[in-house]
Amino acid sequence: MKNTERLQVTTPTDREIVMTRVFDAPRRLVFEAWTNPEHLPHWMLGPEGWTMPVCEIDLRPGGAWHFVWRRADGTEMAMSGVYKEVTPPERLVTTEAWAGNWAETINTLTLSEENGKTTITNTILYPSKEARDAAHKTGMMEGASQGFNRLDEYLRTMA
């Protein structure tokens, strides 16, 4: 792994998930990689084995975005939303919902830069605690149930 900080994921309230991560690049580049359909399908792929054949982005307040991921066996997952705030290179607010009858979240991405490194904070806000728990319970991310054998490891990081 690179000389970057590890990803931090926390749940500060019943309705939020917050993740932070440091990147060894100016925030202008990070913002661009996050919002340009030319770049996004190359990295926002989650665990191994997925591609992103559809990546539509209309980057302006009120503009829609739509992503589809596909696995080799044909399994597809789709997600879409609307940009609420677009302030390059420091802030991006969007709604986000998985295809199907899923709760819509509001995701706020902030980017701060220091000495050429960028810290991103992505806050995912659920409409209610129940919605968050329901999404989590069903393992909204594919791969969530794959190879969960890390209990000891997890306990060590928590203790």
Place this chain on the structure above:
Amino acid sequence: MAPDHLDATFAALADPTRRAILARLAAGEASVTELAEPFAMSQPAISKHLKVLERAGLISSGLDAQRRPRRLEAKPLAEATEWLEGYRRFWEGSFQRLDALLDQLKTKRKKRRRTKR
């Protein structure tokens, strides 16, 4: 798992002493006395923590009536951490690729700047 149960699990995990107790139990079952040892805490104080963990279904008591050894119940913890782990895995994998992409973008820009000069 009912959402309420998930709540109880998270509430139980929110305390550092209780996480330390779980970490200890991950290594094998232990009696209340054994669990109290590493902490500067009375046995009743430890028992209180154990009750919270038990209510959340994170630990159970063994059958030995005298020792009543506590043991870890992995399932609720696995379910509670599963989505967070899945979430983390999605983004960790993605961000490692993003690191590589950003490196490429940085190099490209440097080259472009050089050719402009």
